[in-house]
Amino acid sequence: MDIMIKQGFKGLILAGVLVSGSAAAELGYTYAEAGLAMLSADGDQTYVGFDLRGSYLVNENIFAFGGFRMLSDDIDYTNWHLGGGYRHALDAKTDVWGGASLDYQEVEAEFCAGFFGCSSASADDTAPALRGGIRHQLNDKIEVGASARYVTGDFDYLGLTGQGRFKLQENLSLTGEVDLQDGDFGLFGGVTYFF
Secondary structure, eight states, X not given: OHHHHHHHHHHHHHHHXXXXXXXXXXXXXXXXXXXXXXXXXXXXXXXXXXXXXXXXXXXXXXXEEEEEEEEESSEEEEEEEXXXXXXXXXXXXXXXXXXXXXXXXXXEEEEEOGGGOEEEEEEXXXXXXXXXXXXXXXXXXXXXXXXXXXXXXXXXXXXXXXXEEEESSSSEEEEEEEEEETTEEEEEEEEEEEO
16 A cells, blocks of 8 residues: 555656646635544544644745644644645646645643553654645636645655635635545545635
8 A cells, every 4th residue: 555655646746747837827825724634543543623724825836835733532643734835837727736844743642540540641753744736727616636745754654635625705615635644544624715
């Protein structure tokens, strides 16, 4: 499974590098996004919580991005990332993009053993990550995309994401996402507000 995911990530990056174009896609890169997220890890934990994200287009091609999520089950998982990226228009409706970020991950757990009381344990890691993807505007209402991220460090993982946005109003869209994080299945549902 890991080999297939890594090959898919390499193919996505290679496609972005090899294909070129000069038309500007009508895809917004200045937005705030919020919603609920779920991640099913190793079959025995289903983390649920909130996920906040944002992006800001600095100039025609360069953008800054970041995100913060807190998910809980028996173990609490916190993740934030902050980085920058470069978008390249393939045609009037399609962009490829790539970037790098700094990612922080933390897990915390509390263990209780009857009359012995409770104790807690935590671990965290801050590490660089590579991210890239493709976005396509199907029509005036629907945008689809796929992305990959490789987070290094002690909590390293490879994530693959498929996303769709449905425009409700000029600046507001419903957003849904399926995420595979080292084989663990995740979902996101929320709204995106474009500035």
